[in-house]
Amino acid sequence: MRSVLMLLVCVMSLAVNAKDTMTEAFETLSLVKQTEVFGEFEQRKKIKILKNSLVSKGVFNANNTGFVWQQVSPVASIIRMDDSGVYSEDHLGTTSKMNNADMYIPLLQALLLQDPKLLSNYLSVNNVDSDCMGLTAKAPLDQVFSEVRLCGQGTISKLVLRETAGHVTEINLSYGQAN
Amino acid sequence: MVKQTNPNVLRYGYALAFVLLAFACITTIGVRFQQGLTQFSSDILAVVPSAAQLESPSLKDAKNTIQQRSSSQLVFSSNNKLAIEALTNALKFKSTLTYIAPPDIALDEVVDFYSRYPGSLMASNYPSQVSEPRELLNYTLAELTKPDSTLSASSLENDPTLALASFLNTVSQIGGLQQEDGIYKKALNTKHMLGFNQEQTQSTFYFVRFMLSENGADFSQSIQLTEDIKEIIKKIESDFNSAIYYSGFAFHGSENAQQAEYEISTFGLISLFSVTLLVFVFFRNLTVVGLMFVTIFNACLWGMTALVMAFDTVELIGLVFSITLIGVAIDYLFHVLCAEKVSITTSLVLGFITTAAGYALYSFSPMALLQQVAVFMIFGLLGALMFALYCQKFIVLNITMPRIIWADSFELINRYKAKILGLAVFLVAVGLMLKPIIHQDDVTVLSGTSDELKRNESLNLALFGQSDKHHFLVVGSSMQDALEKQEAINAWVKTHAETVKVQSLANYLPSLSSQQATYSTLTNKVASGHYSDVSNALGINVSLQNYSPLTVSEFESSPLAQLSEVHKVAQNEAATVLWFNSDMLPKQTLQQLTETHSSFLYLLDKRQEISDALGHYRTTVMGLMVLSALVAMIVMALRFDFATALLSGLIICVVTVCALLLSSWLQSAVNLFNYLATILILALAIDYLIFYRSKGLCQSNLQAISLSLCSSCLVFGILIFSKTPAVFSFGLTLVIGLVSLYFLAPCIVKERK
Numbered sequence: 001m002r003s004v005l006m007l008l009v010c011v012m013s014l015a016v017n018a019k020d021t022m023t024e025a026f027e028t029l030s031l032v033k034q035t036e037v038f039g040e041f042e043q044r045k046k047i048k049i050l051k052n053s054l055v056s057k058g059v060f061n062a063n064n065t066g067f068v069w070q071q072v073s074p075v076a077s078i079i080r081m082d083d084s085g086v087y088s089e090d091h092l093g094t095t096s097k098m099n100n101a102d103m104y105i106p107l108l109q110a111l112l113l114q115d116p117k118l119l120s121n122y123l124s125v126n127n128v129d130s131d132c133m134g135l136t137a138k139a140p141l142d143q144v145f146s147e148v149r150l151c152g153q154g155t156i157s158k159l160v161l162r163e164t165a166g167h168v169t170e171i172n173l174s175y176g177q178a179n
Numbered sequence: 180m181v182k183q184t185n186p187n188v189l190r191y192g193y194a195l196a197f198v199l200l201a202f203a204c205i206t207t208i209g210v211r212f213q214q215g216l217t218q219f220s221s222d223i224l225a226v227v228p229s230a231a232q233l234e235s236p237s238l239k240d241a242k243n244t245i246q247q248r249s250s251s252q253l254v255f256s257s258n259n260k261l262a263i264e265a266l267t268n269a270l271k272f273k274s275t276l277t278y279i280a281p282p283d284i285a286l287d288e289v290v291d292f293y294s295r296y297p298g299s300l301m302a303s304n305y306p307s308q309v310s311e312p313r314e315l316l317n318y319t320l321a322e323l324t325k326p327d328s329t330l331s332a333s334s335l336e337n338d339p340t341l342a343l344a345s346f347l348n349t350v351s352q353i354g355g356l357q358q359e360d361g362i363y364k365k366a367l368n369t370k371h372m373l374g375f376n377q378e379q380t381q382s383t384f385y386f387v388r389f390m391l392s393e394n395g396a397d398f399s400q401s402i403q404l405t406e407d408i409k410e411i412i413k414k415i416e417s418d419f420n421s422a423i424y425y426s427g428f429a430f431h432g433s434e435n436a437q438q439a440e441y442e443i444s445t446f447g448l449i450s451l452f453s454v455t456l457l458v459f460v461f462f463r464n465l466t467v468v469g470l471m472f473v474t475i476f477n478a479c480l481w482g483m484t485a486l487v488m489a490f491d492t493v494e495l496i497g498l499v500f501s502i503t504l505i506g507v508a509i510d511y512l513f514h515v516l517c518a519e520k521v522s523i524t525t526s527l528v529l530g531f532i533t534t535a536a537g538y539a540l541y542s543f544s545p546m547a548l549l550q551q552v553a554v555f556m557i558f559g560l561l562g563a564l565m566f567a568l569y570c571q572k573f574i575v576l577n578i579t580m581p582r583i584i585w586a587d588s589f590e591l592i593n594r595y596k597a598k599i600l601g602l603a604v605f606l607v608a609v610g611l612m613l614k615p616i617i618h619q620d621d622v623t624v625l626s627g628t629s630d631e632l633k634r635n636e637s638l639n640l641a642l643f644g645q646s647d648k649h650h651f652l653v654v655g656s657s658m659q660d661a662l663e664k665q666e667a668i669n670a671w672v673k674t675h676a677e678t679v680k681v682q683s684l685a686n687y688l689p690s691l692s693s694q695q696a697t698y699s700t701l702t703n704k705v706a707s708g709h710y711s712d713v714s715n716a717l718g719i720n721v722s723l724q725n726y727s728p729l730t731v732s733e734f735e736s737s738p739l740a741q742l743s744e745v746h747k748v749a750q751n752e753a754a755t756v757l758w759f760n761s762d763m764l765p766k767q768t769l770q771q772l773t774e775t776h777s778s779f780l781y782l783l784d785k786r787q788e789i790s791d792a793l794g795h796y797r798t799t800v801m802g803l804m805v806l807s808a809l810v811a812m813i814v815m816a817l818r819f820d821f822a823t824a825l826l827s828g829l830i831i832c833v834v835t836v837c838a839l840l841l842s843s844w845l846q847s848a849v850n851l852f853n854y855l856a857t858i859l860i861l862a863l864a865i866d867y868l869i870f871y872r873s874k875g876l877c878q879s880n881l882q883a884i885s886l887s888l889c890s891s892c893l894v895f896g897i898l899i900f901s902k903t904p905a906v907f908s909f910g911l912t913l914v915i916g917l918v919s920l921y922f923l924a925p926c927i928v929k930e931r932k
Contacts, residue, residue: 045324047332051718056324075321088325091317096304097678104327139359143286144329164287165333 022116025125025133030154031114036063037155039175048166060173062112067105081105107141112173114156123148132158190573197477197566204484211487219436220492238781241652241749241756245783250428254639255412256386259421263362263385266423269411270389275404279388281358286351288738290333293347297338298701298723299694302345303673307700312712319713339721340701340710350687362387365642386642391429405433424635431628435903439495442901450894451475454509457889461882464578467516470570471509477566478508482559489554490547497551501559507534507863508559510887511567514870517580517883524571526873529818531564533811533865540803540858549855583881589925590876596926603833603923610840619848620794622786623904648760649769650783652748653776658731661755662690664779671775672761676768683759684746687739694728758783793851800854804861808832811865819872823927827868830923831861838916845911852908860916863891867924875928888921 026032038061044053058071067081078089079098086098086105098105110118123135132151137144142164149160152173159171211217253276257263271278293300301307306318322331322341330351331344338344357364363386391401412423458471482501486493511531514523535557542553592599640646653668655661665685672681689697702723704710710721735743749756764772773782808831816824835857843849867884874880895917898910 043324045328045332047323047335049336049719054320054324056320069326071324074324075317077321077325079326090321098327108326140357163329163332165290165329167329167332 022120022123022125025128026114026116028128029131029133029150029152031116031150031152031156032154033115034062034113036061037112037114037175038062039173041069041174042172044170044172046168046170053170060112062109064113067109067112069105069108079105081109111150111156111159193569193573197569201477201480204480207484208480208487216491217487218492220494235654235754237749237751237754237756238652238654240751241654241758242783244748245650245652245758246785251391253389253391253408253425253427253429254386254643255389255423255425256384256635256639256642257419257421257423258382258384259419260359260362260364260385262415262419262421262423263387264360265415265419266412267362267387269415270408273404273407275392275400276389277392279390280361281363282741283361284738284741289350290330290347292737292739293343293350293729294334294337296694296727296729297334297343298340298698298726299728300346300689301342301697301701302349303670304349305342305345307342307697307704310704310707310709312709315709316712316716319717335719338723339713339717339719340705340723342697342701359385363642367638367641369638384638384642386639401429402433402436405429424638426632426635426639430632430635434629434632436495438902439498442903442906443495443498446897446901450897453893454890457886457893458509461886462516462578462580464576466576467578470512470516470574474509474512474563474566478559478563481562482555485558486551486555490551492547494548494551497548497555501552501555507556507891508563509890510866510883511560511563512570513886513890514883515567515571516576516578517879517886518874523874524568526870527564527567527571529869530866531560533814533869534862535560536807536810536862538858538862540807543799543803580882582878583885586876586878586881589881592922592925593876593928600829600833600923600926603837604829607833607836607840611836614844616839616843617848618794618797619850620790620797621850622789622793645760647763649762649764650758650760652781652783653757653759654779654781655755655757656753658747658750658755659690659692661757662688663692664776665757665759666690666693668759668772668776668780671772672764675771676764679762679764681759681761684742684757687742688729688731688734691728691730695726698723698726698728797851797854800851800858804835804854804857807858807861808835811861814865815868815872818869823872823929826927827865830868830920830926831864834864834916834920834923835860837919838912841915842908842912846908849912850905850908852905853912856909856912857916859913860920863887863917864920864924867920868927871924871927872929876925884921884924888917891917 038059040059041057043056043058045056046053055074056071057073058069060070061068065082067079069079071077076091080087080089087095088098089095106118107122110122119135121138122141123137126134126136126147128134131153132149135148135150136142137146137148144163145161146164147160147162149158149162150156151158151160155173155175157173159169159173161169161171163169255263255266255270257266267278270276306315309315309318319341322328322344323335325331330347331341334344334347335341364383365386366383369382391404408425412425416423455468455471459465459468462468511527514527514530538553538556538560540553542550637646651668653661653665655664662685665683666689669681669683669685672679685693705721705723713719714721731743734740746757746759747755748758769782773780808828811831812824812828815827838857838860839849839853842853846853867887870880870884892914895910895913898906899914901907901910
């Protein structure tokens with residue numbers, strides 16, 4: 001009986017809190033669309049079969065025309081997106097074009113720029129509370145992500161990407177001051 | 180005592196024979212078409228044979244499969260998803276079309292499938308040569324911490340070396356098309372694309388694919404189908420206020436067929452009307468007009484009957500060429516009507532033989548289209564000659580014809596022929612030196628596809644990622660042999676053009692020998708402790724399971740089975756042929772690639788193949804032209820004298836070169852069809868020269884030849900308005916050639932002493 005009541009409460013809270021559009025959800029968290037952002041990230045990746053999370057750190061920079069995701073540790077690497085495509089550079093300095101990165105990197109760019117219109121191409125709002133919003137991936141991203149969670153007030157400070165395969169990626173973001 | 184036959188009995192007897200023959204012809208044509216023994220075709224490219232090379236049956240099968248696939252595919256795209264959905268729903272109801280849904284391959288299913296073969300699969304970019312444990316740890320950490328690390332993380336359990344992950348990452352990067360709700364989707368920059376607004380940049384396009392259910396269906400059904408589709412598209416475009424871009428071979432075929440039909444009916448009617456008017460104005464006698472119609476009708480019937488008897492498929496574009504028959508066929512009647520009786524029979528028969536011989540040269544051409552023109556013309560002309568001879572013997576008409584008032588000019592031309600011919604030779608030589616004849620053998624001369632269809636074709640190719648690609652066939656004695664050869668090619672391309680991507684079956688299904696090599700490499704690395712740092716850092720045991728290779732039969736029952744169907748284009752006991760494509764290679768690298776692997780690699784380039792064939796036939800026609808001019812000179816020498824033969828050769832040469840030179844200047848380059856026109860010029864030139872040489876510059880001769888020129892110009896001249904570049908080229912060279920011939924032919928007349 002208790003669990004039925006709990007389920008009822010959950011469903012009701014979802015119904016109350018769910019926002020119809022991405023824009024409304026962004027308004028709830030006071031997230032404003034940015035033209036350019038930069039800062040640092042700390043990523044904790046929990047892979048299903050590994051006991052410990054893999055922690056990586058680095059810096060990012062995103063604007064309307066491009067995106068840079070530069071990992072500093074544990075291994076240096078850069079992912080860069082511009083008009084000509086998405087490129088990756090490994091720790092040995094070898095650059096290669098990423099043909100299949102059109103799913104992840106533009107999603108990451110849209111998340112960092114807090115652009116609800118761009119994001120609605122990839123995700124739809126599932127639930128919103130005072131600090132976070134839960135999102136569901138649209139096709140074809142739904143093959144990879146079961147849930148995306150954005151947290152923060154004014155700016156996104158934490159991203160949680162849950163994969164259908166059971167892996168979870170948590171990214172904490174801190175922003176630099178604009179000049 | 181010899182009994183004289185009443186001339187009237189003969190007249191009506193022969194007339195009845197013509198009527199009965201006409202009925203027989205009509206019945207034959209009707210029966211052939213009704214029973215489907217002969218069909219019309221509008222496939223302009225199919226009439227061009229492939230390059231003359233010895234091909235194995237399996238290679239031919241493979242090429243046919245590729246040809247059939249591309250010719251029965253229809254693609255529709257729009258940047259409005261709702262419009263494409265509405266179109267798809269409407270077209271799904273057409274029984275002649277089959278909707279080809281995007282492959283529904285779930286990523287997790289692919290990962291699950293390949294995860295059954297750990298240790299056997301590895302991408303070429305995997306650091307298999309690295310033996311330093313620290314470097315392998317860096318590679319592993321980089322793979323697992325990158326933003327799109329899903330495949331690496333998921334395959335870690337089955338293959339901790341991440342060799343499987345490298346393979347999965349490569350597979351997922353090849354040729355994957357995005358889709359949304361079962362419809363292909365792609366963002367494309369159309370800024371620099373043909374026919375698009377140059378300000379428009381990135382747009383998201385939605386696109387779908389259909390196949391014609393019955394490949395090679397009757398062409399009238401095909402036209403009806405494409406017309407129906409265009410109607411539906413028009414309605415949806417207006418309902419959704421969005422453009423729909425359609426492409427596919429059927430649309431090209433239908434457009435060509437409609438153009439040919441329009442040109443046959445329009446040009447045929449206009450030339451018939453103008454020639455009728457010319458004849459009426461000249462002879463002022465309705466019976467002559469009637470005889471002219473009977474001549475044309477008879478010629479067309481004979482020609483068409485021969486055509487349907489000889490060929491199963493009649494090319495419409497060939498019929499467009501054949502309407503030139505109208506002009507040539509009535510030449511015989513003109514000669515009969517203008518000349519005194521009896522005196523002309525030999526010249527008529529000689530004229531027919533030389534003209535027919537000229538057309539017969541077409542049948543040496545390996546192009547079915549030209550063979551059909553030859554058959555239609557020779558038998559049509561035979562019909563016209565028979566009827567002209569009948570008229571000569573049995574029809575008596577009292578007609579008065581206007582005199583050719585410029586006859587004196589021809590006398591002058593003849594008197595100063597040495598100077599005139601000398602001047603003509605000088606002018607042509609100077610012209611050749613100033614701006615020589617330029618040749619262009621591009622396939623585009625064959626058809627006049629609309630700009631709209633060209634734009635749609637280029638957009639839809641780009642959406643499928645098929646623009647700017649080389650297509651190849653690789654032949655092996657078995658599937659494994661073909662895969663090994665494919666891997667050798669892939670390795671060669673990686674070495675010689677690193678950035679060039681190859682999309683082949685071997686990317687998804689490595690050969691057994693390659694898998695064995697991978698397993699040995701990885702086993703040795705694990706045994707040598709190269710992964711010790713990875714084991715320590717991740718807290719897992721890096722080891723390999725027992726060797727379990729991926730076999731062809733397992734692949735063909737996997738979620739990726741469709742790929743096998745796409746790539747394997749022919750297979751029999753002796754050979755397996757695989758299709759693959761690559762990004763564009765530099766010309767020299769491409770040549771090197773095909774030369775290095777020439778024993779089993781074939782480049783598929785229909786466009787280049789046709790262009791090469793056109794160039795080859797052009798040179799063949801040039802040779803035939805010289806040969807037939809020599810034959811004509813021999814005939815002239817035998818019938819008349821050596822000087823006449825030499826003079827004929829000179830006139831034919833000047834007229835031909837002049838026609839080609841001016842055509843080259845006007846068109847900017849000449850093609851095979853300009854040269855084909857020169858064969859007809861030659862045939863008519865022999866006709867004119869024989870009549871001038873036999874009968875001199877008498878009024879009857881001038882009248883017949885002038886009428887012949889005028890009617891021919893009316894008929895050939897109208898071809899200049901054709902939208903098909905080949906037909907235009909043919910008409911232009913003919914008109915120039917015939918006009919120059921008209922003024923130079925009198926030079927052949929022997930001066931009276």
